[in-house]
Amino acid sequence: MDSDGTTLLGLIHSGPPTVGRPSEQVPPPLKPGDTVTLTADILGSVRSTVVPGTEPVPLPTGRRRPLLSGSGKGGHGRVRPPLSC
Known part of the structure; x- marks a missing residue:
């Protein structure tokens, strides 16, 4: 029930409001x-x-992908062709 006596049917609440x-x-x-x-x-x-709880598991750092030729400063790099359907 709400504070004003209204029944809140069908309401599932999982914690206090923000x-x-x-x-x-x-x-x-x-x-x-x-x-x-x-x-x-x-x-x-x-x-x-x-x-x-258990101690957090450290995540490995991500791998850097090599830059495509011409994709440096000012370059446009290679563009992949669109996928065909």
Whole structure:
């Protein structure tokens, strides 16, 4: 139900609306040790504790493609022909 008593049928919401300044985080992000409880009528409740995640996996840097001849400063380079259907 909305604050004015209106039933919001068919609305699925996955978090608070974006409000305030972009750098503002209210409520603050979850951290290890926090407990989250989800309660649904008839179904009951599920309680979970936030645990530390794994360390991020570093991504390799991308490979640079060699420049085509004539594609340097002021050059137009070679243009691929259009794909035929």
